Amino acid sequence: xxxxxxxxxxxxxxxxxxxxxxxxxxxxxxxxxxxxxxxxxxxxxxxxxxxxxxxxxxxxxxxxxxxxxxxxxxxxxxxxxxxxxxxxxxxxxxxxxxxxxxxxxxxxxxxxxxxxxxxxxxxxxxxxxxxxxxxxxxxxxxxxxxxxxxxxxxxxxxxxxxxxxxxxxxxxxxxxxxxxxxxxxxxxxxxxxxxxxxxxxxxxxxxxxxxxx
Numbered sequence: 001x002x003x004x005x006x007x008x009x010x011x012x013x014x015x016x017x018x019x020x021x022x023x024x025x026x027x028x029x030x031x032x033x034x035x036x037x038x039x040x041x042x043x044x045x046x047x048x049x050x051x052x053x054x055x056x057x058x059x060x061x062x063x064x065x066x067x068x069x070x071x072x073x074x075x076x077x078x079x080x081x082x083x084x085x086x087x088x089x090x091x092x093x094x095x096x097x098x099x100x101x102x103x104x105x106x107x108x109x110x111x112x113x114x115x116x117x118x119x120x121x122x123x124x125x126x127x128x129x130x131x132x133x134x135x136x137x138x139x140x141x142x143x144x145x146x147x148x149x150x151x152x153x154x155x156x157x158x159x160x161x162x163x164x165x166x167x168x169x170x171x172x173x174x175x176x177x178x179x180x181x182x183x184x185x186x187x188x189x190x191x192x193x194x195x196x197x198x199x200x201x202x203x204x205x206x207x208x209x210x211x212x213x
Contacts, residue, residue, distance in 0.1 A: 013045065013176055020049045025063050029071040036075025038082060038135045043071075044186065045179050047159065051166025052175045065163045072124070072155035073148075076134035080147055083138025113140035120150040124158035126189040 019027045028050040035043030050064040112119065116137050123129035137147050162182070169178055 013049070013179060016042065016045055017049050017053075017175070020046070020053055021058065024059060025050075025067040028064060028067040029074075032068055032071030033075035033078075035131060036072050036079055036134055038079045038131055040131060043075075044130070044162065044182060047162040048166040048170075048179055048182060049175070051163035052170035052178075054163065055167040055170045061163070061167055065159055068159035068163055069152075069155045072159060073151055076120070076151045076155070077148065079134030080138040080142075080144065080151075083135030084141070084144075085138075087135050087139040110140075112136050113142065116140050116142045117146065117150045120147060121154035121157070124154050125161075126186060130158075130186075 016027075016031070019031075028046055031041060031046035032043040035041035035046075047068045050059060050068060051061075053059040054061040054064045119129065119133050120137055120142075123133040134151070165182070166175070166178060
């Protein structure tokens with residue numbers, strides 16, 4: 001079986017599949033939880049592997065789905081509180097390294113706050129945003145009850161889509177191919193989000209630009 005390069009070399013597809021086969025639902029839960037805490041873990045691949053193993057009857061579909069959703073909700077909640085209590089000082093330090101003044105960071109925080117519910121729900125389908133949505137929501141001081149509802153909805157949509165996709169499609173094509181296709185989709189979604197944000201920023205600058213004499 002061919003491996004798919006992931007975030008770290010030691011997290012090859014074969015390694016993740018072996019862990020899922022050995023530790024079952026716990027491997028799925030903790031793999032996704034750690035990613036949603038804000039760590040660059042291959043949670044998406046973990047979910048697909050779980051759905052694939054359910055399709056091959058090595059695991060049970062409903063428990064894979066429950067583990068995926070629970071891991072996402074718990075991990076994102078931990079990420080939220082990390083961002084809520086300690087994320088802003090870290091963001092300021094990062095801004096200093098990137099030579100961004102604090103007013104620019106406040107503007108970024110406020111912009112995220114305006115779209116925090118959408119980012120938490122749909123950000124799971126976007127590369128990188130799935131990792132940072134929880135901490136960013138905490139930094140933006142999004143009310144936790146609202147975050148929890150959006151978090152649960154987003155986790156349910158994402159978990160159902162990924163597990164069900166691997167459950168059925170994994171019977172027709174190699175798992176490595178499926179993981180590669182999903183990774184390309186999430187990267188494309190990330191590029192589209194960046195282009196959309198850039199377009200809005202340029203439009204706003206144009207609207208606030210002083211009129212020529």
